[in-house]
Amino acid sequence: MEYYLQLFINGLVVGGIYSLVALGFVVIYKATKVVNFAQGEMVMVGAYVCFGLTVQLSIPFVWAFFMTLGFSVVLGLLVERLALRPLIGEAHICVIMVTIGLSSVLKSIVQLIWGTQIRVYPEVLPSTPVMIAGLPVAPVYIAAFALSAVLFGLFTLFFKYSRMGIAMRATAHDQQAAQSMGIGIRGIFALSWCIASVVSTVGGVILGNINGINSHLGVLGLKVFPAVILGGLDSLLGAALGGLIIGVLENVCDGLAKDLLGLGGFRDVAAFVVLVIILMIRPYGLFGTKDIERV
Amino acid sequence: MQGNCGLFFESYRAEAGLFNTGFQRWSLGLFVALLLLCPLVLDTYLLSVLNLMCIAVIGAVSLNLLTGICGQISLGHGAFIGVGAYAAAQATLNGVPFLAALLLGGGASALVGMFFGVPSLRLKGIYLAIATLAAQLILEYVFLHWETATGGSRGLMLEPPKILGFSFEGERRMFYLLFAVAACTLAVVANVMRTRHGRAFVSIRDFYLSAEIAGVNLFAYKLVAFGLSSFLAGVAGGLWAHYTLFLSGEQFGIGLSITYLAMIVIGGLGSIVGSVMGAVFMTLLPEVLTAATRSLTGVFPDISSQLAALREGVFGLTLMLFLIFEPEGLANRWRLVKSYWKLYPFAH
Numbered sequence: 059m060e061y062y063l064q065l066f067i068n069g070l071v072v073g074g075i076y077s078l079v080a081l082g083f084v085v086i087y088k089a090t091k092v093v094n095f096a097q098g099e100m101v102m103v104g105a106y107v108c109f110g111l112t113v114q115l116s117i118p119f120v121w122a123f124f125m126t127l128g129f130s131v132v133l134g135l136l137v138e139r140l141a142l143r144p145l146i147g148e149a150h151i152c153v154i155m156v157t158i159g160l161s162s163v164l165k166s167i168v169q170l171i172w173g174t175q176i177r178v179y180p181e182v183l184p185s186t187p188v189m190i191a192g193l194p195v196a197p198v199y200i201a202a203f204a205l206s207a208v209l210f211g212l213f214t215l216f217f218k219y220s221r222m223g224i225a226m227r228a229t230a231h232d233q234q235a236a237q238s239m240g241i242g243i244r245g246i247f248a249l250s251w252c253i254a255s256v257v258s259t260v261g262g263v264i265l266g267n268i269n270g271i272n273s274h275l276g277v278l279g280l281k282v283f284p285a286v287i288l289g290g291l292d293s294l295l296g297a298a299l300g301g302l303i304i305g306v307l308e309n310v311c312d313g314l315a316k317d318l319l320g321l322g323g324f325r326d327v328a329a330f331v332v333l334v335i336i337l338m339i340r341p342y343g344l345f346g347t348k349d350i351e352r353v
Numbered sequence: 354m355q356g357n358c359g360l361f362f363e364s365y366r367a368e369a370g371l372f373n374t375g376f377q378r379w380s381l382g383l384f385v386a387l388l389l390l391c392p393l394v395l396d397t398y399l400l401s402v403l404n405l406m407c408i409a410v411i412g413a414v415s416l417n418l419l420t421g422i423c424g425q426i427s428l429g430h431g432a433f434i435g436v437g438a439y440a441a442a443q444a445t446l447n448g449v450p451f452l453a454a455l456l457l458g459g460g461a462s463a464l465v466g467m468f469f470g471v472p473s474l475r476l477k478g479i480y481l482a483i484a485t486l487a488a489q490l491i492l493e494y495v496f497l498h499w500e501t502a503t504g505g506s507r508g509l510m511l512e513p514p515k516i517l518g519f520s521f522e523g524e525r526r527m528f529y530l531l532f533a534v535a536a537c538t539l540a541v542v543a544n545v546m547r548t549r550h551g552r553a554f555v556s557i558r559d560f561y562l563s564a565e566i567a568g569v570n571l572f573a574y575k576l577v578a579f580g581l582s583s584f585l586a587g588v589a590g591g592l593w594a595h596y597t598l599f600l601s602g603e604q605f606g607i608g609l610s611i612t613y614l615a616m617i618v619i620g621g622l623g624s625i626v627g628s629v630m631g632a633v634f635m636t637l638l639p640e641v642l643t644a645a646t647r648s649l650t651g652v653f654p655d656i657s658s659q660l661a662a663l664r665e666g667v668f669g670l671t672l673m674l675f676l677i678f679e680p681e682g683l684a685n686r687w688r689l690v691k692s693y694w695k696l697y698p699f700a701h
Contacts, residue, residue, distance in 0.1 A: 093479045093482070093483075141673055141677070144677045145676060145677065145680075148676075148680060149622075150426060150478045150479055150482070151420060151426050151482075151614075151618070151622070152618065152676050152680060154426065154479070154482060155614060155615065155618050155672060155676055156672070156673055156676045156677070158611055158614070158615075158669075158672070159615075159668075159669040159670070159671075159672035159673035159676065160669065160673060161669070162665050162666065162668050162669025162670075162672070163666055163669035163670055163673065164669075165662075165665055165666075165669075166662045166663065166664075166665040166666025166667075166669065167666065169659075169661070169662035169665070170659055170662045170663070170666070174662075280486070280490070280607075283483045283486060283487075284487075287480075287483060291479075321498060322498075323494070323497075323498070324494075326490070326494065327490055327491050327494040330486075330487040330490045330491055331487075331491060333483070333484075333487045334472075334484065334487045334488075334491070337472055337475075337476060337480065337483070337484050337487075338472060338475075341475060341476060341480055
């Protein structure tokens with residue numbers, strides 16, 4: 059039982075990161091209806107840039123972190139301007155393919171600069187575990203979870219009360235109506251890519267502190283899909299909960315599959331099996347907008 | 354039809370014909386004849402590239418049928434090819450004759466494709482893309498872990514294919530086999546497009562509601578599109594298995610699906626000529642890149658160690674540039690070039 063509790067807590071931490079990446083995904087999808095297959099690579103680029111600043115240029119971690127955030131804002135703006143804006147109004151498949159191309163390009167840039175081996179962050183937090191419910195948990199896990207929670211809180215407030223946030227929600231709801239109310243759609247699109255890029259970068263830095271980083275980090279981007287489908291493609295709360303649930307589910311399922319069936323590596327598909335089931339019975343997810351349509 | 358200058362159709366039959374003019378017929382015949390003579394002149398390396406192209410053409414055309422013509426985005430094509438490859442391989446390993454095994458592989462792949470196509474009744478656009486992505490990842494897991502059927506991570510070894518005692522060993526003989534199947538596939542898809550079923554596919558892509566109102570059974574046609582596309586993908590997989598003679602799960606990863614999608618996007622969605630061009634282009638790209646890096650090793654000595662990363666980057670960049678600057682694909686460019694030369698000195 060203790061084993062499963064441990065898996066559960068691991069799942070919550072990994073899930074916290076999924077939630078962050080899913081948050082970025084949902085912000086983009088909500089405002090621009092673009093499905094971003096490069097979310098995982100944005101996480102990876104953020105993690106590597108922060109690594110380069112702290113380790114290779116030996117800048118103190120806190121400063122490096124903020125510089126990375128600045129970089130990710132620029133990255134988000136560039137991506138939106140160069141890759142996505144020319145494709146506004148094109149078919150789904152073209153937009154999907156351009157983000158897939160983007161993910162290849164980002165992955166290749168990271169590999170060209172930093173190679174493919176695992177890189178480890180310097181220790182920022184002490185490594186002595188804290189006891190929670192009788193189980194040892196590393197402080198970095200707690201920090202990761204807390205940081206994800208704080209970011210979610212901030213974004214919820216942002217979307218609910220700030221002028222910009224309300225403008226973004228209006229754009230998501232109806233682009234033409236928003237435009238006629240004087241909201242600059244282009245600015246909103248750029249902003250949503252910035253937010254997504256920043257949030258993924260934070261996820262990447264947290265992940266780097268937990269596991270170290272390698273050039274296959276981008277696979278994480280695929281895990282976002284079960285999370286956002288479970289939560290509902292256009293719901294922030296859904297992204298948060300979906301990420302956590304998927305994180306826990308895949309860890310526990312992995313443990314169960316190993317114990318009961320002797321199957322290794324089930325972690326990677328568990329989330330997708332869940333995804334297929336959700337799509338069959340409730341495609342709009344837990345909190346998504348219910349599209350009523352009879353086909 | 355593209356309103357070609359000087360072409361008049363007097364019957365629907367003539368308009369639906371594959372060839373409008375004798376010139377088209379003759380030039381295609383000449384092209385095929387030249388291709389058939391290729392094995393006599395080319396060396397083994399170039400022939401192997403040509404063989405890979407043939408397989409890629411089958412895969413790309415089948416995906417274009419589903420995605421470009423019927424409008425159902427599939428990110429699981431690589432896995433469907435894999436299903437066909439493993440099924441055909443198991444069949445020949447158990448003594449089934451090659452051609453029957455190829456059909457069996459196609460059949461198995463069609464079944465799996467239709468199973469994962471069932472959600473397409475309720476899912477559209479990106480939901481379907483994500484569902485097929487899940488299919489891809491689940492099938493990949495099955496390839497790696499169902500050891501009795503797929504050999505797991507050790508893979509499967511195969512013998513060169515035999516038809517009626519004639520063994521297709523070596524690139525040269527293999528070329529004729531692959532070329533024949535590729536040509537048949539192209540003929541099948543081109544002819545399906547001319548029937549009412551082909552038009553039903555197109556109508557679903559253009560607007561599903563009006564298609565349904567016009568009497569197209571959406572579910573049946575979507576399922577048929579998935580089935581036919583996966584069948585052809587399975588055939589491509591079976592050929593791939595008997596061409597490389599070694600199968601392992603990694604060959605059919607998400608990367609393969611993406612490569613095939615890139616082929617049809619670069620070639621031109623919904624165009625058969627486009628899928629051929631895209632397949633040729635995407636097969637040539639890594640080969641050209643390898644050759645280029647080899648010739649650059651004098652200038653940058655450690656460039657060859659970066660080859661994998663470079664390949665990935667060039668792939669992504671090409672894809673993005675095509676989407677931004679030539680969203681209609683190579684097929685459209687080809688059409689423009691043709692119409693330019695048609696009226697050459699007197700272009701309007």
